[in-house]
Amino acid sequence: xxxxxEILEEIQPGxxxxxxxxxxxxxxxxxxxxxxxxxxxxxxxxxxxxxxxLVAENFNSAESLWAMITRLREx
Numbered sequence: 001x002x003x004x005x006e007i008l009e010e011i012q013p014g015x016x017x018x019x020x021x022x023x024x025x026x027x028x029x030x031x032x033x034x035x036x037x038x039x040x041x042x043x044x045x046x047x048x049x050x051x052x053x054l055v056a057e058n059f060n061s062a063e064s065l066w067a068m069i070t071r072l073r074e075x
Contacts, residue, residue: 001062001066003044003045004041004044004062004065004066004069005017005018005062007037007040007041007044008037008062008065010040011029011033011036011037011040012028012029012033015028017061017062018062020061020062021060021061021063022060022061023059023060023061023062024056024059024060025056025060029059034054034059037059037065038054041065041069045069045072045073046073047069047072047073048072049068049072053068053072
């Protein structure tokens, strides 16, 4: 999870990713940020994020992102 937080901070600095649960809802991550994030996490965690995974529920918090990454790594 620490590596994910580092990636998020590179893409959008100045956010408390450990507590924020509204990254998408509050437009903290925009579409460009999401695309950058997907590319970074695919490389960092050796996963493929399918278009079906690109829903707000998976990207609204670091916790939900980590759950998605963990699930995809197990598949």
